[in-house]
Amino acid sequence: MVTKIVPNNELKKVAKPEQFEKSRIKISSKRQITIPSKYYEALGFDKEIECIKSNGMLILIPVKSDESYFAEEILKDLINQGYSGEKLLDEFKKMSRKVKPAVEKLIEEADKIAESASVYYADKTDDIFGD
Numbered sequence: 621m622v623t624k625i626v627p628n629n630e631l632k633k634v635a636k637p638e639q640f641e642k643s644r645i646k647i648s649s650k651r652q653i654t655i656p657s658k659y660y661e662a663l664g665f666d667k668e669i670e671c672i673k674s675n676g677m678l679i680l681i682p683v684k685s686d687e688s689y690f691a692e693e694i695l696k697d698l699i700n701q702g703y704s705g706e707k708l709l710d711e712f713k714k715m716s717r718k719v720k721p722a723v724e725k726l727i728e729e730a731d732k733i734a735e736s737a738s739v740y741y742a743d744k745t746d747d748i749f750g751d
Contacts, residue, residue: 643656643659655680663682664682665682666682666683668683669681669682669683670682670683690716690719691712691716694712694715694716694719695708695712697715698711698712698715
């Protein structure tokens with residue numbers, strides 16, 4: 621779900637007025653805003669939002685944590701394997717504990733590959749264009 625903060629003169633260009641629920645939000649002296657609780661809860665905001673500026677609009681998108689993404693994927697996989705009830709919960713806990721170390725290992729390997737590539741990098745554009 622996407623929340624858009626749109627200037628009044630842009631509303632008609634973006635979508636039909638009945639698709640919007642309009643609310644006025646004050647901006648503090650520190651340039652901070654408070655998202656009304658009904659929007660916060662309805663859209664599933666948590667600790668971070670993604671903020672996009674486009675065509676005179678500010679678009680605020682709830683950020684799902686990587687943990688919730690992995691949780692959904694783990695649950696799908698375990699359900700497809702036939703787990704349910706307490707056994708599903710037990711297997712989910714086991715798999716969830718493995719996610720962080722696996723991601724850290726992937727990042728470490730990617731860093732090594734990037735470091736190696738930068739040491740042995742050779743620009744081949746001269747060979748291609750004959751300069």
